[in-house]
Amino acid sequence: xxxxxxxxxxxxxxxxxxxxxxxxxxxxxxxxxxxxxxxxxxxxxxxxxxxxxxxxxxxxxxxxxxxxxxxxxxxxxxxxxxxxxxxxxxxxxxxxxxxxxxxxxxxxxxxxxxxxxxxxxxxxxxxxxxxxxxxxxxxxxxxxxxxxxxxxxxxxxxxxxxxxxxxxxxxxxxxxxxxxxxxxxxxxxxxxxxxxxxxxxxxxxxxxxxxxxxxxxxxxxxxxxxxxxxxxxxxxxxxxxxxxxxxxxxxxxxxxxxxxxxxxxxxxxxxxxxxxxxxxxxxxxxxxxxxxxxxxxxxxxxxxxxxxxxxxxxxxxxxxxxxxxxxxxxxxxxxxxxxxxxxxxxxxxxxxxxxxxxxxxxxxxxxxxxxxxxxxxxxxxxxxxxxxxxxxxxxxxxxxxxxxxxxxxxxxxxxxxxxxxxxxxxxxxxxxxxxxxxxxxxxxxxxxxxxxxxxxxxxxxxxxxxxxxxxxxxxxxxxxxxxxxxxxxxxxxxxxxxxxxxxxxxxxxxxxxxxxxxxxxxxxxxxxxxxxxxxxxxxxxxxxxxxxxxxxxxxxxxxxxxxxxxxxxxxxxxxxxxxxxxxxxxxxxxxxxxxxxxxxxxxxxxxxxxxxxxxxxxxxxxxxxxxxxxxxxxxxxxxxxxxxxx
Numbered sequence: 166x167x168x169x170x171x172x173x174x175x176x177x178x179x180x181x182x183x184x185x186x187x188x189x190x191x192x193x194x195x196x197x198x199x200x201x202x203x204x205x206x207x208x209x210x211x212x213x214x215x216x217x218x219x220x221x222x223x224x225x226x227x228x229x230x231x232x233x234x235x236x237x238x239x240x241x242x243x244x245x246x247x248x249x250x251x252x253x254x255x256x257x258x259x260x261x262x263x264x265x266x267x268x269x270x271x272x273x274x275x276x277x278x279x280x281x282x283x284x285x286x287x288x289x290x291x292x293x294x295x296x297x298x299x300x301x302x303x304x305x306x307x308x309x310x311x312x313x314x315x316x317x318x319x320x321x322x323x324x325x326x327x328x329x330x331x332x333x334x335x336x337x338x339x340x341x342x343x344x345x346x347x348x349x350x351x352x353x354x355x356x357x358x359x360x361x362x363x364x365x366x367x368x369x370x371x372x373x374x375x376x377x378x379x380x381x382x383x384x385x386x387x388x389x390x391x392x393x394x395x396x397x398x399x400x401x402x403x404x405x406x407x408x409x410x411x412x413x414x415x416x417x418x419x420x421x422x423x424x425x426x427x428x429x430x431x432x433x434x435x436x437x438x439x440x441x442x443x444x445x446x447x448x449x450x451x452x453x454x455x456x457x458x459x460x461x462x463x464x465x466x467x468x469x470x471x472x473x474x475x476x477x478x479x480x481x482x483x484x485x486x487x488x489x490x491x492x493x494x495x496x497x498x499x500x501x502x503x504x505x506x507x508x509x510x511x512x513x514x515x516x517x518x519x520x521x522x523x524x525x526x527x528x529x530x531x532x533x534x535x536x537x538x539x540x541x542x543x544x545x546x547x548x549x550x551x552x553x554x555x556x557x558x559x560x561x562x563x564x565x566x567x568x569x570x571x572x573x574x575x576x577x578x579x580x581x582x583x584x585x586x587x588x589x590x591x592x593x594x595x596x597x598x599x600x601x602x603x604x605x606x607x608x609x610x611x612x613x614x615x616x617x618x619x620x621x622x623x624x625x626x627x628x629x630x631x632x633x634x635x636x637x638x639x640x641x642x643x644x645x646x647x648x649x650x651x652x653x654x655x656x657x658x659x660x661x662x663x664x665x666x667x668x669x670x671x672x673x674x675x676x677x678x679x680x681x682x683x684x685x686x687x688x689x690x691x692x693x694x695x696x697x698x699x700x701x702x703x704x705x706x707x708x709x710x711x712x713x714x715x716x717x718x719x720x721x722x723x724x725x726x727x728x729x730x731x732x733x734x735x736x737x738x739x740x741x742x743x744x745x746x747x748x749x750x751x752x753x754x755x756x757x758x759x760x761x762x763x764x765x766x767x768x769x770x771x772x773x774x775x776x777x778x779x780x781x782x783x784x785x786x787x788x789x790x791x792x793x794x795x796x797x798x799x800x801x802x803x804x805x806x807x808x809x810x811x
Contacts, residue, residue, distance in 0.1 A: 181260065181289035181321045188348055191286045198775070200349045201358055203290065206283035207235040207340050212366055212448055214239030215373045216502060220337070225363060226378040227354050232343040241300030241336045244327060253327040255298055255307055259288045260321055287342055288321035290349075294342040299333040306330045311345060320345070356388065361776045364392045368404070369448050369500050371397030398431040398498040405443070405778055406496050408786030409435035412552060413545040419532035423524035427502040430461060430529065432495060434549055437789070438556075438635045439693050440492035443778045444499040446506055446516050452700065452777050455509070455516025457525045461499050462488050464529030469549065472534075476542045478550045486553050489658070493556035496781075501525065562637045585651050586611045586621040598622060598651060598667035599707065599762070602674040602683050605750030606757075610673065613754030614762055620667065622651050627683060631690040632788035645690060656694040662701060670698065671769065673707035673761065675748040688772060689788045692780065699772050708768040709749055709761045715742040722760050724768065 184191050192199040192206075204225065214220035220239035227233055243254035250257055262285050288294045293310040308325035311318060346352045356379045367375045374393040382388060394400040402416040416433035444451045444458050451457070466488040473479040473486070501521065509515040537546055590596050595618045601607045607623025614621060629642040636657065639645055649656055653664045672687050674680035684706060691704055698704055710722040712729060716736045723732045733741060746752060752760070761767050774780055 181262070181285060182317075182319065184262070184286050184289035185320050185348065188290055192290070195348055196350050197355065197358075198773075200344060200352060201354065201362075203287045203342065203344055204233055204235070204354070204359060205362065206287050207233075207342070208363070208366070209283060209448070211235060211237035211239060211338070212370060212373075215370050216448065221372065222374045222376070224376040224378065225359065227356065227359065227381055228341070229381050230343065231352055231354075232341055233354065234339060234341040236337065236339040238335060238337040241298045242296070242338050244298055244300065244305050253307070255296055255305070255327060256323060258284050259294065259296060259307070259309060260285060260323070262286075284340075285321065287340075290320065290345055291342040292345045293324075294321070294340070297330075297339040299338075300336045302333060303329050304331040304333040358775060360390055361779050363390075365401075365450075365776065365778060366448060367392035368394050368398055368401035368498075369445055371395060398429055398500055401443075401498045401778070402431045402433050402496050405441065405498075405782050406433055406435055406785070408782060408789050409437055409496070411435050412494070412548040417533075417536060417545070419528070419536055421528035421532050423527050424520055425504060426521060426524040428525055428528045429500045430497065430532075432465075432497040434552060435494045435496060436552075437494045437632070437785070440489070440495045440497075441781050442492075442495070442497045442499065443781070444516075445501070446521075447502050448500075449506075450777065451508075451514055451516050452774065453509075453515035456518055456520075456522040457499060457501050457516050460522035460525030460527075461497070461529055462492070463522075464526040465533070466491055467526075468530050468533040468537075469553070472537055472542060472546065473550050473553075476546070476550075478554070486557050487560070490553040490556040490560060491549070494552060498778075499525070559635055559637060584622060584625075584647050586614075586616075588614075588616055588618050588620040590618045593666055594668050596620065596667045597669040597671060599671045599673050600624065600648060600687065601749070602680060603748070603750060606673070606675075606748065606752075609750065609752060609754045609757045610762065613756075613758035615758075619762065620651070622647060624683070628686050628690065630686050630788055631693045632784060636694070639690070639694070648687075648690075652695075652698075654695065654698070660695055660697055662697055662703075665698070665703065668703065669705055669769075670703050671705045671707050673709070673749065676709050676711050677747065680748075685788065689784055691772075692774075692784060696774075699774055702771060702773070704772040706770040706772060707761050708770060709746065709752075709757075711746060713744040713746070713756075715744075716740070 188195055188199065192202040208223065208225060211220060211223045214237055215223065220237050222238045224236040225233070226236075242258055245254060246252065247254055247257050250261070252260075288309050291309075291311070293308070295306065295308050298305045298307075305327055306325070307323065307327040309321050310324045311320050312322040312324065313319075314322065344352045356377075360377045363375045363377050367373060372393065372395055374391060377390045377392070378387055379389075380387040396403075399416050399418040412434050416431045418429075418431045420427075420429045422428065442454070442458060442461075444454060444461075446455075446457065466486075469491050470479070470485045479485070503518065503521065505518075507517040509517040588596055597618060598620045599610055599614070599622065601610050601621055601623045604623050604625060607621055610621045610623070624644050624647075626644055628644040628648075629639055631639050631645075640649075640656075651666070652670065653666045654660055654662055655664070670691075672684050674683045688704070691698055708724055710724050711726065712723040712732075714721045714723060714732055714736050719736055721732050721736050723729050733739075749757065749761075759766060
């Protein structure tokens, strides 16, 4: 019998039901990234107050009970009755989708919150949410919670209507919420993730103090960090470059306004070989760039070429230098604030507004000309031009090296004969490439794999550290060349993920210091020359076991020292046999498949770029030439009482 399909089958989701049914549409994922997105939504509201000069202090607290409190000293959410909905404005903001004060430009000239869904989405995905507002000399409170309404469990229900709870001599909003553990894969917030984003926001909002409190540290203990940068993004550039050697002492900073777009830019060149441009729109990181980045780069190239000609660094017969020459070793932070942002795609990572390009270009040209006009083309300018001319000389060699790599980009090419064990499957979505440390482990992996979808590329020597070498030197490294050839995407400006042959690229190295070094070297190469591979979620770290426990026919693999005591207990305690794997090569093909390669049993760690600026700084410190900076970081951050896989 055919099922009828009538009007009664059309489901209408009321209020916040849609958010709970499809949370991914609103926060991207219910994993750790989505969980932290709840904090960003509330913090963004406070930052919008700060960006519009109504707030100068924000406090974010991770509470012992798993809840989060965000407090600001802004104007406070309005509490009067909405003329149409006949509810208090604060209730409307927290219970109605697409409700907020940012759709016109009267109260917020610039805003990161675009759609008026942030506060209500946080409320919908929380077990409870309390909001305290201080304004007009009074303190108000409203409470929301997850409640059963009829037969349904509904989020964000008002359990205490807005009421006055006291007097106040200050203004601001305090929001406390407890994420719903039935929605999220984990409700454990990462202090590291939160503090890094708050530090970034403090850099982007000059003079605003942002305090982070982790109150989960046990009895009467908490970690408190305060971020405030009076130098703003100029301090941000200095911070990113701490592990590098700058070729001129002070970052160049300039700002301006064009066509109602406020623009701030800070730049500083280092002696490294790659460019690092970090851009933001209304405090939102635009990791994929966009029209504002295009305007900045074209303006920078134009000014520096013109000045180099006037200064005699470029003769009449010389061709103009290319943008990439001027950007070799450049660290730049570009922060713009504008109305009616248009992002490409749902992820808010690439700016699409066409008017941003000419505005940013015009400010870059006028302000840089003004900067060098006041100071003359002295030491700073000479340092930039000398580096760019040096980059141009290498560019031709690099072009030939890239062409050489492209010619060898086929897996049938002789450079991969005897190295790559290809898979037979033709559907890239199913295929995986394991980049394996050493011939011994490579041999086991080749024998143990499922050849239908798993390819193996053993590394016969340690790859080059891409952080310390120019691209032509990187491309001359045999191990790097085989990786590029196997993936088929090209690198750098020529990178094209449409040609990627494997959906998962998995680095598989020993669970020891040498293995960790190889993982770091390969991750650095991918970050510098195939960053989009990471951004699109294709790069993984394989997680081999450290131990094999055996007792009376039972066996269990253990992946870290921290897991060992519980594993011993599960297997039945003493006496037991234990095997410590010093390397992948000690495992036979069956063991390697069972523990590390079988999709049904293995653990993979996806490499992500949650905070691109922080990643840049860490790679510079850990993989660069500044030995003292590396020592300092290790002393401050290493925990020598642990011996985990990572």
